[in-house]
Amino acid sequence: MKEPASERLDATFIALADPTRRAILARLARKEASVNELAEPFAMSQPAISKHLKVLERAGLISVAQEGQRRPRRLEVRPLAEASAWIDRYREIWEANFTRLDTLLEELQQKPARRSRKKS
Amino acid sequence: MTMDKAQVSMPSDREVKVTRSFQAPRALVYRAYTEPKLLQRWLLGPPGWTMPVCEMDVRVGGSYRWRWRSNEDRTEFGFSGVFREVEPAKKLVHTEKYDAGTTGVGESGGESLVTVSFDEQGGVTTVTSLMDFGSKEARDAAVATGMTDGMEQSYQLLDKMLAEQ
Numbered sequence: 001m002k003e004p005a006s007e008r009l010d011a012t013f014i015a016l017a018d019p020t021r022r023a024i025l026a027r028l029a030r031k032e033a034s035v036n037e038l039a040e041p042f043a044m045s046q047p048a049i050s051k052h053l054k055v056l057e058r059a060g061l062i063s064v065a066q067e068g069q070r071r072p073r074r075l076e077v078r079p080l081a082e083a084s085a086w087i088d089r090y091r092e093i094w095e096a097n098f099t100r101l102d103t104l105l106e107e108l109q110q111k112p113a114r115r116s117r118k119k120s
Numbered sequence: 121m122t123m124d125k126a127q128v129s130m131p132s133d134r135e136v137k138v139t140r141s142f143q144a145p146r147a148l149v150y151r152a153y154t155e156p157k158l159l160q161r162w163l164l165g166p167p168g169w170t171m172p173v174c175e176m177d178v179r180v181g182g183s184y185r186w187r188w189r190s191n192e193d194r195t196e197f198g199f200s201g202v203f204r205e206v207e208p209a210k211k212l213v214h215t216e217k218y219d220a221g222t223t224g225v226g227e228s229g230g231e232s233l234v235t236v237s238f239d240e241q242g243g244v245t246t247v248t249s250l251m252d253f254g255s256k257e258a259r260d261a262a263v264a265t266g267m268t269d270g271m272e273q274s275y276q277l278l279d280k281m282l283a284e285q
Contacts, residue, residue, distance in 0.1 A: 010256065014131055068283055090263055091128045091138075093166060098140045100162035101152055105144040108152070 008034060008060065012083045015059035020044070021052050028075040037071065125243050133256040138249045138265060146240035149247060150209040153236065154178045160188075168192055180206055184214065187221070197221040201231070212236045216251070218262070 016019055024038060033074045041047040053073060056062045065072050126140040135201045142149050156174040163186070164171055173187035180203055187198035198219045205213035213235045219226045232253045239246045253259035 010133070010260070013135075044252070087128050090136075091126050094126045094128070094138050096167070097162055097164060098142075100164065101149075102142065104152055104162050105142055105148060106156060109144060110146055110159075 009083055011059035012061065012079045016083070018052070018055075021056055023050075024052060024056065025061060025075060027111075028073060032072040032074045034070055034072050045083060077115065079082055102103050130259075131250070134251075134253050134259050136259060138251075139246060141244050141246045143243070144245055145243060146238040149245045150238055153212070153238075153247075164188070166168040173198065177205055178203060180204065184194075190223075194276045195222040195224075197223045200236075204233075205235075210238055215256075230262060232240045232258070232262065 016025075020042060021053055023042065027033060027038065027041065035046055035049055035053065038053070039046050042049065053062065054075075057064065061076055062073045065075050121143075126138055129137045129139075142169065152162065155177060156176050157161045159176070160171045168191050169188045170191060171186060171188050173185060175185045177183055183200065183202045185198065187196055189196045198221055199216050200219065201215035201216045205211060213233065215231055216234050217231045218228060222233050223255075230253070232251050233248045234252075235248075235249045237250075237276045239248070250260055251259075251260055251262075
């Protein structure tokens with residue numbers, strides 16, 4: 001289960017590494033939209049937008065619905081939540097260490113010099 | 121005093137960057153990163169682990185050895201490496217080799233290059249650790265190692281959260 005999860009996360013991180021793609025996701029978070037509707041506010045050509053959409057789709061961050069003639073794009077929340085849960089967990093491990101370091105540094109500053117270790 | 125939480129980012133597909141600020145001058149933060157007695161008090165990882173071995177020879181070409189032990193089942197794992205650059209209170213560059221020890225978690229032998237920089241501004245020191253794992257696969261494996269339990273927990277929480285929506 002580890003491998004597929006990690007591959008999926010890679011795709012998610014690559015997809016999120018671009019500001020236009022993040023803006024597209026922010027836009028889709030409000031409401032689903034067609035390629036044309038997405039191209040407009042970003043002042044980009046349709047092919048350029050389509051390229052970004054493909055990356056997002058491959059990462060599973062958006063899906064394409066079929067509504068008659070329209071094929072609106074929708075935001076898919078799950079990969080985002082997975083990516084953030086994954087990074088959060090990693091950050092928590094560090095943060096636990098850093099919180100202890102906060103306490104230690106505070107303590108060291110309260111009782112200075114006298115008990116400091118010899119300099120190398 | 122609580123500072124901003126640690127920030128984790130992935131500047132490239134083989135690196136991880138961790139940034140955190142501390143309410144202390146950088147000379148002191150540097151000591152906490154280089155003196156064994158101080159390191160052993162905070163660099164502990166997941167709850168329930170202690171750091172019985174912490175050897176530091178902080179000079180270019182000098183080596184270090186860290187080892188953690190679980191209070192619960194006494195299993196051990198560790199890191200070791202060699203200092204490549206040492207600029208007191210400013211910068212440390214060292215290799216970092218993982219040893220799964222008796223935990224059986226992750227694969228031993230992967231080596232990364234870690235650059236730790238200390239920047240002070242108005243009494244606040246920001247520490248940036250940049251870890252270069254050499255490849256995307258190695259990075260993902262390293263990040264996943266040691267947090268597999270937590271990851272499963274996170275996934276379960278996530279499943280629950282999504283099911284409730």
